[in-house]
Amino acid sequence: MRVVISTIGTFHSFDMARQLEKAGHLSGIHTAYPRFKLGDTGVPAVKVHTFPWLHGPYMAGWIPRALKERWEFLDLTSFDAVTARSIAECDVFCGLSGSSLWTGRAAQRRGGKYICDRGSTHIRHQDAILRAEYDRWGLYFSGIPERILDREEAEYEQADAIFVPSRFVLKTFIDMGVPREKLNLAPYGVDLGRFSHVAEPAQKKFDVIFVGTLSIRKGAPYLFEAFTRLDHPAKSLTIIGHVSPEVQPALREFLDNNPSARTVGHVPQSDLKNMFSKAHVLVLPSVEEGLALVQAQAMACGCPVVATENAGAADLFDDGVEGFIVPARNVDALCSAIQRLADDPPLRARFASAALKRVTTIGGWNSYGTTIIKAMKGLAGDHCPPSTAMNNPASAHPAISKSNLMDPT
Secondary structure (H helix, E strand, O other): OOEEEEEOOOOOHHHHHHHHHHOOOEEEEEEOOOHHHHOOOOOOHHHEEEOOOOHHHHHOOOOOHHHHHHHHHHHHHHHHHHHHHHOOOOOEEEEEOOOOHHHHHHHHHOOOEEEEEOOOOOHHHHHHHHHHHHHHOOOOOOOOOHHHHHHHHHHHHHOOEEEEOOHHHHHHHHHOOOOHHHEEEOOOOOOOOOOOOOOOOOOOOEEEEEEOOEOOOOOHHHHHHHHHHOOOOOEEEEEEOOEOHHHHHHHHHHHHHOOOEEEEEOOOHHHHHHHHHHOOEEEEOOOOOOOOHHHHHHHHOOOOEEEEHHHOHHHOOOEOOOEEEEOOOOHHHHHHHHHHHHHOHHHHHHHHHHHHHHHHHHOOOHHHHHHHHHHHHHHHOOOOOOOHHHOOHHHHOOOOOOHHHOOOO
């Protein structure tokens, strides 16, 4: 079986690529990430194809805000067009959603199968929940552009299968009318070689950690409220990661009123495992995402997790065993869960021990690899026969009649 992957960035796609390479199935991976930023991918360099000319300036922050939306769309479609023209012969093409429509069609015309890899909820659900959340906090949100929504939905329709990372995401697709048989559940793994228990939390303190992009989507206002209400004489909060512009004013006010809270920006993974190990709890109050990788990373370091259902937590641990799973947007439930851990050191110790045991059953990325390879082989078939789309693509995969979705090839 020959598999080609495409991804506008890196995400979990290179973990997928490494698993396919180990099994002898990877033909290549296309990315818009600059090659010098990739570092050691674990994939032979000859199999990594980059087209960074639009994505690179976007990553560097060189694009004026007035052009950002148009540039994002041009970035996605240009990468897709280039990949569609250069993709190698393959039995399966797996493309990250948003930038794989034309390449998927190109693969199908050659007799291959197209898998749309979606890391978040169904894009219509994502748009609706974010609109409601921004409105809740009195913040402006223009919504996901209609042409992006159309393009993603065209990918869902065009694809022979869709990969999703959690049951929470799976449900949003079913609720939006996508057939269950088209959906493949493939929860992400964790690199146990990079994340492990290397230190102990301070006994008389209660250190909370947040890792990720601090944003409305990640539940920043709930994090601020929960920590402010937390009752502990030696509490602290460390926020690791990029801060989105829309929460910066609220963050400044929060930091002014909470001197034991701090932001540290990006932290290398080599340092992150030490910070996870020393923390008493990872708090992730996400409103919408697919499956937050930091949850399993924290567990691998013996750090209990308090996360929402909307972070995909239920696919990684059990409520009340390795951590607490709370409803999204429920600050009272979030506060209660964090306070219980602050008040009960023996409970924290049990959760930490259970997390270390549970994470070994996740199987690193190997279990993920086994799941996706099985699904890919089942889709491609033993002999990977040409699909009907090769002779009659219009009837086998009806195109949505919108000009910005037309195949450039």
